[in-house]
Amino acid sequence: MSITELAKEPMVLTDPMLPTWFRVQSVRRETHDTFTLELAGPNDGGEFSFAPGQFNMLYAFGVGEVPISISGNPVTTDPLVHTIRAVGAVTRAMQKLKRGDLIGVRGPFGSAWPVMDAVGRDVVIVTGGIGLAPLRPAFYHILAHRNDYNRVVLLYGARTRDDILYRDELKQWRGELDLEVEVTVDSSVGRWRGNVGVVTKLIPRAGFDPENTTALICGPEVMMRFTIQDLLNRGVEKKNVYVSMERNMKCAVGFCGHCQFGSKFICRDGPVFRFSDIEDIFGIREL
Amino acid sequence: MNAASMNALLAEHPFFNGISSRYLDLIAQAASEARYEPRELIFHEGDEASEFHVIRRGKVAIEIFTPDRGPVAIETINTGEILGWSWLIDPYRWLFDAQAIEPTEVIAINAIQIRESMAADAVLSNELLRRFTPIIVARLQATRMQLLDLYHVDN
Numbered sequence: 139m140s141i142t143e144l145a146k147e148p149m150v151l152t153d154p155m156l157p158t159w160f161r162v163q164s165v166r167r168e169t170h171d172t173f174t175l176e177l178a179g180p181n182d183g184g185e186f187s188f189a190p191g192q193f194n195m196l197y198a199f200g201v202g203e204v205p206i207s208i209s210g211n212p213v214t215t216d217p218l219v220h221t222i223r224a225v226g227a228v229t230r231a232m233q234k235l236k237r238g239d240l241i242g243v244r245g246p247f248g249s250a251w252p253v254m255d256a257v258g259r260d261v262v263i264v265t266g267g268i269g270l271a272p273l274r275p276a277f278y279h280i281l282a283h284r285n286d287y288n289r290v291v292l293l294y295g296a297r298t299r300d301d302i303l304y305r306d307e308l309k310q311w312r313g314e315l316d317l318e319v320e321v322t323v324d325s326s327v328g329r330w331r332g333n334v335g336v337v338t339k340l341i342p343r344a345g346f347d348p349e350n351t352t353a354l355i356c357g358p359e360v361m362m363r364f365t366i367q368d369l370l371n372r373g374v375e376k377k378n379v380y381v382s383m384e385r386n387m388k389c390a391v392g393f394c395g396h397c398q399f400g401s402k403f404i405c406r407d408g409p410v411f412r413f414s415d416i417e418d419i420f421g422i423r424e425l
Numbered sequence: 426m427n428a429a430s431m432n433a434l435l436a437e438h439p440f441f442n443g444i445s446s447r448y449l450d451l452i453a454q455a456a457s458e459a460r461y462e463p464r465e466l467i468f469h470e471g472d473e474a475s476e477f478h479v480i481r482r483g484k485v486a487i488e489i490f491t492p493d494r495g496p497v498a499i500e501t502i503n504t505g506e507i508l509g510w511s512w513l514i515d516p517y518r519w520l521f522d523a524q525a526i527e528p529t530e531v532i533a534i535n536a537i538q539i540r541e542s543m544a545a546d547a548v549l550s551n552e553l554l555r556r557f558t559p560i561i562v563a564r565l566q567a568t569r570m571q572l573l574d575l576y577h578v579d580n
Binding site for chain 2: 171223266268296297336339360361
C-alpha cells in the first residue's frame with residue numbers, strides 16, 4: 139500500500155480553500171496548555187482519511203485559522219482528532235470550544251511519514267513536547283501493522299512530568315513487550331522516578347540497528363538538529379532520517395509563500411521531509 | 426568477586442574498550458562491587474570524591490538540593506553509564522548529590538588510588554582523561570540544551 143492509498147480521497151473537500159464545518163464532539167485537557175479536540179464531520183461524521191503526518195487548517199469562527207497536525211488514528215478515522223497547544227489568539231479560542239460547537243476544517247494537506255517505506259526495518263521515533271502529536275498517527279499505524287516492522291522505539295522528551303502528553307497511552311505502550319518506549323523530562327522536582335535529561339540522551343542506549351533504521355523526528359528545531367546529529371553518529375543514514383518542519387503556514391496549498399523554506403513550501407512539499415533532501419537548507423538561520 | 430572476574434567485567438564495558446591489560450589490572454585492583462537501594466544516597470554534594478562508578482544495572486539521579494524546592498534532579502544516569510567525574514578535578518569534591526532511584530548495582534572504583542597512579546603515569550592519565558572528556562562534554566551539552574528550555578513557549 140502506498141502513502142497515496144493511505145490518504146484516500148478526503149471526505150469533504152472539493153475546494154481546498156473552503157472550510158467545512160465540523161462539530162466538536164469532545165474537548166480533553168492534556169496538560170495545562172494543551173488540549174485535544176475530537177471532531178465529527180457533516181452528516182454525523184463518516185470517513186476523514188489522512189496519512190500520518192498530514193495537517194489540517196482549523197478555523198475558529200471570527201478569530202482566525204491555524205495549521206494543526208492530525209493526531210488521531212489513521213486506521214480508525216472517525217472522529218477527526220487534533221491536539222492543540224494554546225499559544226495564540228486562535229488556539230486559545232479553540233481551547234474554549236465546547237461539545238457541539240462548530241469549527242472550520244480544510245485539509246488534509248502536506249506530506250506524510252514514510253510508514254510504508256519503513257516496512258521491514260527498525261523504526262525509531264524521537265520527539266519532544268507537542269511533537270508527539272504529529273507522530274502519534276504514525277505510531278498508531280505501526281501498532282496496527284506491528285508484524286510489518288522490526289524493532290520499534292519511541293523516545294519522548296517533555297519539559298516536566300506535568301507536560302507529558304498522552305500519558306495513559308504512553309503507559310500502555312511502555313507495557314507492550316515488543317515496543318521500546320522511553321520518556322524523559324528536562325526538569326524534575328519531587329516524585330518523578332523516571333529519566334531526567336534531554337531526549338537525545340536516550341539515543342545512545344536505545345536498541346536499534348542503525349543500518350536498518352528509519353528515524354522519524356518531530357519537535358523544536360534545535361532538538362531536531364541535535365537528534366539528527368546523534369542518530370548520524372550512531373550510523374543511521376541521512377536518507378533514512380525524516381523530520382517534520384514548522385513554518386508560518388497560511389494557505390496550505392503553496393500559493394501564498396508564507397511558509398517558504400528555501401526552494402520548498404512547507405505546506406505543499408512538507409511538513410515531513412527526508413533529511414537528506416533538505417540538509418543544505420536545514421542549517422540556514424535566515425530560513 | 427576475584428581480581429580476574431573483575432578484570433573481565435570491566436573489559437566488557439565500552440568505557441574501558443581498548444585499554445591495555447596492564448591498566449585494566451590496575452583499575453580492577455581498585456574496584457569493588459556495591460549495591461544501592463531506591464532513595465539511597467551514593468554520594469553527597471561537598472563530600473570528598475573518592476570513587477567513581479560504572480552502573481551495571483539501575484538508575485541514579487544527579488540532584489541539587491534547594492531549600493525551597495527540595496532535591497531537583499538534573500539528570501539520570503542509567504545502566505551502562507559512568508557516574509562521577511569530580512574525582513578528576515581539584516578540589517576533588519562532589520558537586521551534586523547522587524541518589525539511586527531504582528535498585529542499582531555498580532562497580533565502585535577507588536578514585537584516590539587511581540589518582541595516585543595517574544600522577545605517576547602520564548600514559549594512564551592521558552588514557553583516562555581521553556575517556557572521561559567525552560562524558561563531561563556530552564553532559565555539558567545536554568545541560569546547555571536543558572537551559573534552552575526547548576519546549577517552553579511564551580504566551
